Amino acid sequence: MRTALRPRAGSGGGSATAPHTPEGPISTPNIAQSRPVRRPGDRLFRGAAVGSGVFIVALISAIGLFLLLQAIPSLRANQVGFLTSGVWNTTSATDLQFGILYLLWVTVATSVLALALAMPISLGIALFLTHYAPRRLARPFAYVVDLLAAVPSIIFGLWGIKVLAPTLVPVAEWLNHNLGFIPLFAEGNVTIAGGGTVFTAGVVLAVMILPIITAVSREVFERTPREHIEGALALGATKWEMLRTTVLPFGKAGYVSAAMLGLGRALGETVALYLILSATTAVPELSFFDGGATIASKIALGAAEFNNPLTAGAYIAAGLVLFLLTFVVNALARAVVAGKKEYA
Amino acid sequence: MTTAMMDLERPATGPTFQGVSAGRKAKNVLATTLVTLAFLLAVVPLVWVLWSVVEKGLEPILRADWWSHSLSGLRPYEDMGGAYHAIYGTVVQGLTTALLSVPIGVMVGVYLVEYGTGTRLARITTFMVDILTGVPSIVAGLFIYALWITIFGFSRSALAVSLALLLLMVPVVVRTTEEMLRIVPNELREASYALGIPKWKTIVKVVLPTALSGIVTGIMLGLARVMGETAPALVVGAYAPYINFNVFDGNMANLPLLMNDQFANPETAGFNRTWGAAMTLVLIIMLFNLLATVISRWSAIKK
Numbered sequence: 345m346r347t348a349l350r351p352r353a354g355s356g357g358g359s360a361t362a363p364h365t366p367e368g369p370i371s372t373p374n375i376a377q378s379r380p381v382r383r384p385g386d387r388l389f390r391g392a393a394v395g396s397g398v399f400i401v402a403l404i405s406a407i408g409l410f411l412l413l414q415a416i417p418s419l420r421a422n423q424v425g426f427l428t429s430g431v432w433n434t435t436s437a438t439d440l441q442f443g444i445l446y447l448l449w450v451t452v453a454t455s456v457l458a459l460a461l462a463m464p465i466s467l468g469i470a471l472f473l474t475h476y477a478p479r480r481l482a483r484p485f486a487y488v489v490d491l492l493a494a495v496p497s498i499i500f501g502l503w504g505i506k507v508l509a510p511t512l513v514p515v516a517e518w519l520n521h522n523l524g525f526i527p528l529f530a531e532g533n534v535t536i537a538g539g540g541t542v543f544t545a546g547v548v549l550a551v552m553i554l555p556i557i558t559a560v561s562r563e564v565f566e567r568t569p570r571e572h573i574e575g576a577l578a579l580g581a582t583k584w585e586m587l588r589t590t591v592l593p594f595g596k597a598g599y600v601s602a603a604m605l606g607l608g609r610a611l612g613e614t615v616a617l618y619l620i621l622s623a624t625t626a627v628p629e630l631s632f633f634d635g636g637a638t639i640a641s642k643i644a645l646g647a648a649e650f651n652n653p654l655t656a657g658a659y660i661a662a663g664l665v666l667f668l669l670t671f672v673v674n675a676l677a678r679a680v681v682a683g684k685k686e687y688a
Numbered sequence: 689m690t691t692a693m694m695d696l697e698r699p700a701t702g703p704t705f706q707g708v709s710a711g712r713k714a715k716n717v718l719a720t721t722l723v724t725l726a727f728l729l730a731v732v733p734l735v736w737v738l739w740s741v742v743e744k745g746l747e748p749i750l751r752a753d754w755w756s757h758s759l760s761g762l763r764p765y766e767d768m769g770g771a772y773h774a775i776y777g778t779v780v781q782g783l784t785t786a787l788l789s790v791p792i793g794v795m796v797g798v799y800l801v802e803y804g805t806g807t808r809l810a811r812i813t814t815f816m817v818d819i820l821t822g823v824p825s826i827v828a829g830l831f832i833y834a835l836w837i838t839i840f841g842f843s844r845s846a847l848a849v850s851l852a853l854l855l856l857m858v859p860v861v862v863r864t865t866e867e868m869l870r871i872v873p874n875e876l877r878e879a880s881y882a883l884g885i886p887k888w889k890t891i892v893k894v895v896l897p898t899a900l901s902g903i904v905t906g907i908m909l910g911l912a913r914v915m916g917e918t919a920p921a922l923v924v925g926a927y928a929p930y931i932n933f934n935v936f937d938g939n940m941a942n943l944p945l946l947m948n949d950q951f952a953n954p955e956t957a958g959f960n961r962t963w964g965a966a967m968t969l970v971l972i973i974m975l976f977n978l979l980a981t982v983i984s985r986w987s988a989i990k991k
Contacts, residue, residue: 383886383888385886385888385889386886386887386888388888389887389888389891389892390803390887390888392795393795393796393798393799393802393803393804394799394803394804394809395795396791396792396795396796396799397795397796397799397800397804397809397810397813398809399792400792400796400813400816400817400820400858400862401809401812401813401816404816404819404820405816406835407831407834407835410834410835410838410839411830411831411834414834414838464726465726465729465730466726466730467726468722468723468725468726468727468729469723469726469727469730471723471726472723472724472726472727473727476720476723476724477727485727488730488731488734489727489730489734491734491977492730492733492734494912494913494916494973494974494977495734495737495738495916495970495973496915496916496917496918496944496969496970496973497916497917497918497919498916498918498944498947498948498966498969499737499741499916499966499969499970500737502947502951502962502963502966503736503737503740503741506740507736507740508736551733554730558730580708582708582712582713582715582716583716583719583720584715584716584718584719584720585712585715585716587719605822608822611824612822612823612824612825612826612827613824614824614825614826614918614919615918615919615922615944615948618919619948619951640824640826640827640919643826643829643830643923644826644919644922644923647829647922647923650833650923653838656833656838659830660830660833660834663826663827663830666824666826666827667823667824667827670822670823670824670827671819671822673822674818674819674821674822678818
């Protein structure tokens with residue numbers, strides 16, 4: 345940009361720096377003296393652009409700071425261990441008890457289950473869209489998958505609890521009956537027949553994170569160098585062998601990064617889980633058939649009772665943990681692909 | 689004798705081209721099947737969700753009252769009224785968010801591409817926008833709650849909801865603006881400078897118009913995303929069953945809040961209102977997505 349500007353400052357800028365001699369020859373000392381032209385419009389616009397950048401940085405830092413400031417008094421007044429307890433009782437400001445242990449379990453269980461379900465499927469979809477679908481249909485097909493991302497999460501929640509959950513109940517009961525000896529499929533702290541379990545929530549979340557994992561992996565798979573693909577095919581590889589020896593090794597880091605981004609989404613998803621999960625105060629059994637709330641859905645459930653700063657502070661403290669969690673996961677997602685020149 | 693002849697006629701080496709062995713073929717077919725199945729599996733929930741919404745939500749929105757009446761004064765079991773108040777809320781809150789976030793987002797994009805390339809501030813800004821992209825919507829709601837309601841002492845209002853949505857929309861606008869400005873050919877800028885046109889005018893009259901369709905597409909997609917957000921509205925907004933035109937004060941409904949409110953209503957009326965609102969929301973979001981597609985088709989950057 346700067347180099348493009350320079351000529352204007354020299355010869356072309358003669359008229360601006362020396363308006364009395366518009367026809368005069370361009371002399372060398374004139375060029376040496378003249379500084380780049382600074383028009384008021386330029387200064388104003390530049391200021392607005394830089395200001396917006398600074399504003400964003402300041403806004404986010406300020407918000408982080410205020411969140412922390414408001415969480416600290418509540419954490420001080422907390423009667424139980426914030427990270428080691430599962431009790432959540434914030435109704436009385438004098439006897440504040442809140443711990444995120446159970447919330448953390450439900451958050452992690454739903455997200456990991458969703459990831460485990462979504463990862464293989466989105467790998468398949470990404471491969472299908474990049475290497476199997478007919479050229480002309482690849483774009484409309486990709487659009488269909490992206491449409492899933494456009495459906496609001498509250499509609500996924502509504503569908504999940506009213507439509508999907510009754511359908512999943514027999515599956516859940518079968519798993520519980522036949523694989524109940526595995527702790528993850530044992531009885532949870534809510535009824536399986538109700539449908540409001542980590543299991544249902546995980547399936548819905550899997551559907552919700554499919555599009556992001558697919559979109560990011562697809563982009564990476566598309567960048568596999570043509571020479572690699574053609575080389576593999578020339579050596580007589582079948583299509584699958586070509587994918588396994590060229591596309592998958594090339595796209596591995598991108599795929600892992602995509603999965604991490606999906607995990608970040610799943611951890612922060614609120615309303616779908618808020619509608620699906622059955623509320624309970626019982627201790628979780630560490631099973632997929634537990635109910636309860638995730639950190640995010642707990643905040644949504646408690647939003648109505650933000651009437652004093654200490655209560656709100658308890659939820660804000662939980663929100664900070666969620667923020668840190670998603671931040672770390674997203675940072676990892678970026679770190680996996682950072683420095684990979686071939687993806688640029 | 690005959691065996692010796694056979695030996696002589698047999699080629700010394702195997703044929704150059706060998707058929708693919710059955711095992712490899714089977715694996716290939718298996719992979720093709722699995723990959724195709726994965727795609728079909730993704731289509732199932734999409735169709736299922738949309739079908740559920742249309743099946744249950746079409747009838748309520750076809751009533752005349754749906755688009756012109758609110759739920760003011762109606763009992764939970766009275767299957768009348770409409771979502772006029774919530775539709776107004778969704779559209780107005782979306783537009784307010786766009787009004788606030790588009791200038792900021794576009795200017796940050798302009799800064800990152802046209803002014804700040806390689807500077808430390810640009811790196812910090814990119815980092816912050818990256819953080820903002822990953823922020824869960826409920827945390828965005830808490831952010832605004834902490835800043836706007838606790839620190840500044842304002843009450844819950846549609847404006848507070850818009851501010852929370854702004855945090856979700858700005859990164860989308862910044863990202864698209866940045867991407868679109870980067871693909872504007874440098875020759876255009878250089879030609880403009882060569883004519884002695886100031887930098888700001890070059891950006892406003894040459895660079896931004898060239899990238900406009902892409903930016904507008906991004907804005908539409910961002911809008912479609914924030915209009916369906918519920919979590920921030922739960923934290924910093926409040927539902928009202930009546931119409932409220934004032935963005936700055938008082939409770940204002942929107943479609944997700946209406947759904948959330950009526951979800952707990954066990955009557956038929958509640959069922960109809962919830963699914964009707966879902967259907968309306970899907971229609972509005974599809975409209976914006978469609979607009980985005982049309983705009984990007986209609987005028988893409990010509991290379």
